[in-house]
Amino acid sequence: MKSVSSSQQSKPTLKDVAEAAGVSIMTVSNALHNKPGVKAETRKKVLAVARRMNYSSNPSAKMLRSGRSDIIEVIVGSFDNPFYSRLASALSDEIERNGREALLRETHYDRRGEENALSEPFSLFCDGVIIVTPLLSSEKIKQIALHKPVVLHEMPSDDNVFDTVNLANEDGAADAIRHLHAKGCRNIAVIGSSHLGPEDMLLSLNNPGTLRYRGCFRAFSELGLTMSQDTAFDCGWDAHSGREAAERMLASDIAFDGAFCLTDSVALGVLQTLRRHNIRVPEDFKVIGFDGISMGADVSPALTTIEPDYRETARALVTDLLSRIDGSTAAPRKTIVGYTITERESA
Amino acid sequence: MKSVSSSQQSKPTLKDVAEAAGVSIMTVSNALHNKPGVKAETRKKVLAVARRMNYSSNPSAKMLRSGRSDIIEVIVGSFDNPFYSRLASALSDEIERNGREALLRETHYDRRGEENALSEPFSLFCDGVIIVTPLLSSEKIKQIALHKPVVLHEMPSDDNVFDTVNLANEDGAADAIRHLHAKGCRNIAVIGSSHLGPEDMLLSLNNPGTLRYRGCFRAFSELGLTMSQDTAFDCGWDAHSGREAAERMLASDIAFDGAFCLTDSVALGVLQTLRRHNIRVPEDFKVIGFDGISMGADVSPALTTIEPDYRETARALVTDLLSRIDGSTAAPRKTIVGYTITERESA
DNA sequence: ATGAAAGCGCTAACAC
DNA sequence: GTGTTAGCGCTTTCAT
Numbered sequence: 001m002k003s004v005s006s007s008q009q010s011k012p013t014l015k016d017v018a019e020a021a022g023v024s025i026m027t028v029s030n031a032l033h034n035k036p037g038v039k040a041e042t043r044k045k046v047l048a049v050a051r052r053m054n055y056s057s058n059p060s061a062k063m064l065r066s067g068r069s070d071i072i073e074v075i076v077g078s079f080d081n082p083f084y085s086r087l088a089s090a091l092s093d094e095i096e097r098n099g100r101e102a103l104l105r106e107t108h109y110d111r112r113g114e115e116n117a118l119s120e121p122f123s124l125f126c127d128g129v130i131i132v133t134p135l136l137s138s139e140k141i142k143q144i145a146l147h148k149p150v151v152l153h154e155m156p157s158d159d160n161v162f163d164t165v166n167l168a169n170e171d172g173a174a175d176a177i178r179h180l181h182a183k184g185c186r187n188i189a190v191i192g193s194s195h196l197g198p199e200d201m202l203l204s205l206n207n208p209g210t211l212r213y214r215g216c217f218r219a220f221s222e223l224g225l226t227m228s229q230d231t232a233f234d235c236g237w238d239a240h241s242g243r244e245a246a247e248r249m250l251a252s253d254i255a256f257d258g259a260f261c262l263t264d265s266v267a268l269g270v271l272q273t274l275r276r277h278n279i280r281v282p283e284d285f286k287v288i289g290f291d292g293i294s295m296g297a298d299v300s301p302a303l304t305t306i307e308p309d310y311r312e313t314a315r316a317l318v319t320d321l322l323s324r325i326d327g328s329t330a331a332p333r334k335t336i337v338g339y340t341i342t343e344r345e346s347a
Numbered sequence: 348m349k350s351v352s353s354s355q356q357s358k359p360t361l362k363d364v365a366e367a368a369g370v371s372i373m374t375v376s377n378a379l380h381n382k383p384g385v386k387a388e389t390r391k392k393v394l395a396v397a398r399r400m401n402y403s404s405n406p407s408a409k410m411l412r413s414g415r416s417d418i419i420e421v422i423v424g425s426f427d428n429p430f431y432s433r434l435a436s437a438l439s440d441e442i443e444r445n446g447r448e449a450l451l452r453e454t455h456y457d458r459r460g461e462e463n464a465l466s467e468p469f470s471l472f473c474d475g476v477i478i479v480t481p482l483l484s485s486e487k488i489k490q491i492a493l494h495k496p497v498v499l500h501e502m503p504s505d506d507n508v509f510d511t512v513n514l515a516n517e518d519g520a521a522d523a524i525r526h527l528h529a530k531g532c533r534n535i536a537v538i539g540s541s542h543l544g545p546e547d548m549l550l551s552l553n554n555p556g557t558l559r560y561r562g563c564f565r566a567f568s569e570l571g572l573t574m575s576q577d578t579a580f581d582c583g584w585d586a587h588s589g590r591e592a593a594e595r596m597l598a599s600d601i602a603f604d605g606a607f608c609l610t611d612s613v614a615l616g617v618l619q620t621l622r623r624h625n626i627r628v629p630e631d632f633k634v635i636g637f638d639g640i641s642m643g644a645d646v647s648p649a650l651t652t653i654e655p656d657y658r659e660t661a662r663a664l665v666t667d668l669l670s671r672i673d674g675s676t677a678a679p680r681k682t683i684v685g686y687t688i689t690e691r692e693s694a
Numbered sequence: 695a696t697g698a699a700a701g702c703g704c705t706a707a708c709a710c
Numbered sequence: 711g712t713g714t715t716a717g718c719g720c721t722t723t724c725a726t
Contacts (some may be wrong), residue, residue: 011494013719024697029721054493059472062717063407064702079426080436080641087526092453104451125406143479146401147358230351239645275647294427296614298586298698299646300622360703371713376705384711408703411718
């Protein structure tokens, strides 16, 4: 037993409240839950006592007995990432709007490895989980899915087992190229990683990076332009990679006048390199990103970007999950969410 | 009962594993937990069976019985805020390093109000909670603290009841001013809110905004400069406020050559306004922020900032909380974490 | 309208 | 080394 600590009185239970109110434990439970079959007067008394005693129900007991927690878990890769943090916020909102609680967890890159395969790698008391990180192997995902419903964000739809919602990677990228062209760019660079996303989907043709590249190809050929090894600069997905890739771009023979960056973070890095080379944006060079991170509005120059509809993303994810929790056995739903071209200063 | 859903087999329990392995339930439990007193051979067999059956323990039952969950809750104001998201990430790390699980929740501005005072506003199954948001009334905090240990980040130390860790607001701000001065600035503006922080600490002399202003005063007088109504520009704590305040600054009679922004977000807004007015940073005007948000390294120009030690912050918060969970009744500990002046391009 | 009993899955304490 | 018993706080079911 834990020793009685400073300020914490041991939590009152239903039984304590029942005794204090002079009724049975079930009457208290029913009163607290607004269940019918409790006299108004009794309910009032019970509520008063419960409040006075600072009663609150023990969620473990409730979950154990009822088998549900009304808690939805969201697993993200890193909180300190502008894309995930915006999505996390939207999900948290949407989950609460549906009367559940949102619990977020950050998954580091399998840091703990398989040291103890039997310890639960994830909290198992929630009713379902929304996975928005690429840092989880599909094997692990399947293991989680053994016990509870799972919905996925930005996963390749190669295996048709989970509800999935994806960004409009291909169309969005194509529109980014068209936007640059409409703004007068004729030598457009594409900067970013073709293998954006989960490790074990590197080979998939449906990973976000590949899809964005594909969208670029389509737009380029529509516009009568060409996209080649010389106009695409492969790099990681963060600002640091963007800085380096921009240096390579600047060192090339081609006089680029604009760049589509596969993520906003890459775009920020590109913007830094351009500034260091005294290249004016948007006058001499235009930049458009992809992701619509909140901070894009606050940087200088403010970033023009393909902004996915976060609200819609969250809504689709939560709707799908709740219907699975309700027992739906329908075929996996594949959703592609819309986006807008948010035009700011950089293009 | 929930109807059997598509892919989810009902979860195996200790009992199931025990039967399958032909041993008692306790032997399974002990084997799984590496407790002594289980023959190596038996343990091996049990582990094999458990793994084959995909057994994982039911956390609700475990918590209910043992009274602890090894879960630590972190309540932040908004995930989509660069300061909180970096701190959230550091806390998540530190909590896992201590063998616990981190669960994060975002608290919106008391949106739900008091509609149902008896429903638990926060998940109550965790062992303790770390509160890093200013959006929680002290009343609500006290209510949470009734049942479990609570530690606070950036709260005024007026009431001496909780362990608290704060930024070095006053010293950091003073150093920001000194840095600007050392870089040659002679007309320094201070931009930010004096009531940065929780609503109900507006009147406190220890709120973060007031402390930062106080640090400025100190440095100004040390340097033989003056700080007045005319050199301090009050505004909110976000980039939008920063943009507006910078316009006011630029419209003033004083020819400012540098600004200390009370937060990095404000600094970003100021940087935007300066760029729109074709004022070069750092050549014509220098900017230093406060917070050390990750993105400060990725914007143009890269932001010079007072960067608190996030790792140390997380460590102090987690250490304090764990010792309370262990039953410590020592006097509340007040920690002020260190910082570094991270010099980049803007100053 | 209210109460009693059973038991969710687990672990602490104690037998064998 | 291994098994048995009791009970954490709650809700479901059924009795009154």
